[in-house]
Amino acid sequence: MSGQYDSDDEPEIQQPYAAAQSVELASLKLSSFWVPMTSPDIDNINHVGMAVRDLNDTVRRFEAMGFQLTPYSPHSAAWKPGESVKPLGSGNRCIMFANDYLEILASEDPRQPAARIANFLKRHQGAHIICFNTENPQSVDQRLHQAGMATSGVIPLQREIDTPDGVQTAKFERVQFAPEHSPEGYIQAARHLTPQYIYQPRYITHPNGCTQLSHTFIVTDALDDFARKYELYTGLTTNRQDHACVFRFALGTQLIIIDAKHASEWLPGTLFPPLPAIAGVAFRCPNLAEQRVRLADNGFAFAEAQGRLVVPAEQASGVAVLFEE
Numbered sequence: 001m002s003g004q005y006d007s008d009d010e011p012e013i014q015q016p017y018a019a020a021q022s023v024e025l026a027s028l029k030l031s032s033f034w035v036p037m038t039s040p041d042i043d044n045i046n047h048v049g050m051a052v053r054d055l056n057d058t059v060r061r062f063e064a065m066g067f068q069l070t071p072y073s074p075h076s077a078a079w080k081p082g083e084s085v086k087p088l089g090s091g092n093r094c095i096m097f098a099n100d101y102l103e104i105l106a107s108e109d110p111r112q113p114a115a116r117i118a119n120f121l122k123r124h125q126g127a128h129i130i131c132f133n134t135e136n137p138q139s140v141d142q143r144l145h146q147a148g149m150a151t152s153g154v155i156p157l158q159r160e161i162d163t164p165d166g167v168q169t170a171k172f173e174r175v176q177f178a179p180e181h182s183p184e185g186y187i188q189a190a191r192h193l194t195p196q197y198i199y200q201p202r203y204i205t206h207p208n209g210c211t212q213l214s215h216t217f218i219v220t221d222a223l224d225d226f227a228r229k230y231e232l233y234t235g236l237t238t239n240r241q242d243h244a245c246v247f248r249f250a251l252g253t254q255l256i257i258i259d260a261k262h263a264s265e266w267l268p269g270t271l272f273p274p275l276p277a278i279a280g281v282a283f284r285c286p287n288l289a290e291q292r293v294r295l296a297d298n299g300f301a302f303a304e305a306q307g308r309l310v311v312p313a314e315q316a317s318g319v320a321v322l323f324e325e
Contacts (some may be wrong), residue, residue: 040234040235040236041134041135041136041139041235042132042134042140042233042234042235042236042249043133043135043249043250043251044132044133044249044250044252044253045100045130045131045132045133045253045254045255046099046100046101046132046133046190046192047102047103047131048102048103048129048130048131048216049092049103049104049105049127049130050125050126050128050317050319051105051106051121051126051128052104052105052106052317053110053125054106055093055104057317058104058317061316061317062095062104062316064298064300065295065298065300065311065316065321066206066207066209066294067095067208068095068203069093069094070093070094070095070096071093071162072093073091073093073094073159074088074090074091074108074160088116089108089112089113089115090107090108090114090116090117091108091159092104092105092106092159094203095206095213096198096203096204097204097210097211097212097213098199099199099212099251099252101198101213102213103129104317105117105120120186124274124277124318125317125318126277126313126319127185127277127280127281127318128186129185129188129278130185130186130187130188130216130255131174131189131190132187132188132189132190133190133251134189134190137154137174137175137189138154140175140189141154141175144233149178150178150180150181151175151177151178152174152175152176154174155173155175156171156173157174157190158170158172161197161198163197168197170192170194172190173190173191173193174190174191175189175190177233181229184218184226184277185277185278187233208285208294208323209286209287210284210285212252212253212283212284214252214254214284215254215255215256215281215282215322215324216254216256216281217256217257217267217278217281217282217322218256218276218277218279219258219260219263219267219276219277219279220257220259220260220277221261223243223244223245223257226245226257227245227257230245230255230257234247234249234255236248242262243259244256244257244259244262245257260275263279265306266280266306267280267310267313267320268303268305268312269310269313271313271318272313279313279320280310280322281319281320281321281322282308282322282323282324283324284325285309285323285324285325286325287325291309307324307325308324309324310322
């Protein structure tokens with residue numbers, strides 16, 4: 001497997017039957033048989049994942065923005081179809097909503113960093129994962145292979161979750177998209193097999209009133225290529241706007257891909273990850289006036305852009321955090 005997310009601790013990517021050789025991003029084209037799906041097999045951005053060096057510091061920052069976070073949960077996974085799961089040496093704390101969330105990842109023991117987390121942090125601290133939601137990972141896997149892309153196949157993931165009835169095992173099926181096509185991050189689609197353990201009512205309410213991780217922002221200097229690629233990834237047609245492309249999902253989230261030359265118009269700040277990158281996330285907030293006061297009272301030097309409050313990446317562990325009504 002090639003690319004900047006290489007590790008022995010990664011899924012084995014299966015070559016598609018339509019193309020035995022890997023292809024460069026610039027060569028990805030909409031296949032002649034490709035048309036937007038009338039019933040897309042991807043219906044949401046399920047979560048965005050960020051990797052951080054100091055989990056406690058990051059938690060303090062997000063709590064100061066008015067979020068409640070879940071308890072720490074260690075990860076286990078398999079990297080090949082049919083393999084048993086094993087501990088990864090990493091875990092997360094999450095900001096949960098009714099149908100999506102922000103995942104904050106860190107090594108379980110910073111003195112023995114997990115390979116995947118270490119690889120993320122070699123590039124930058126901040127957002128590295130977009131996980132789309134699907135109820136049919138087999139369909140996603142087949143569709144990507146037909147488009148000439150390699151995948152991991154459908155592989156299991158699980159993590160231990162604290163519940164009111166004790167610790168339970170949350171289980172998932174997921175498909176990782178080949179990293180040679182995705183220099184911006186670790187792109188995948190997953191199905192929740194035990195959603196009742198993930199979306200617990202006690203964790204989906206927040207002091208700031210936010211109700212959804214509504215938008216995810218990618219910044220690139222190859223906007224046309226990324227628009228084509230994410231049409232293939234999602235099965236959707238993009239809505240082209242000035243200097244950006246927007247993908248709207250059935251369950252309410254949006255992916256916005258921004259031309260790097262205009263990134264500061266959307267995501268003001270002084271810290272940007274290396275391009276291309278997952279650079280920001282936005283939350284739906286019912287009262288921006290109250291949130292403005294909260295941020296100011298807690299010392300955040302936030303900005304305002306396109307009707308949103310923006311906590312710049314340098315104040316949020318490497319990812320811009322936006323609030324919108």
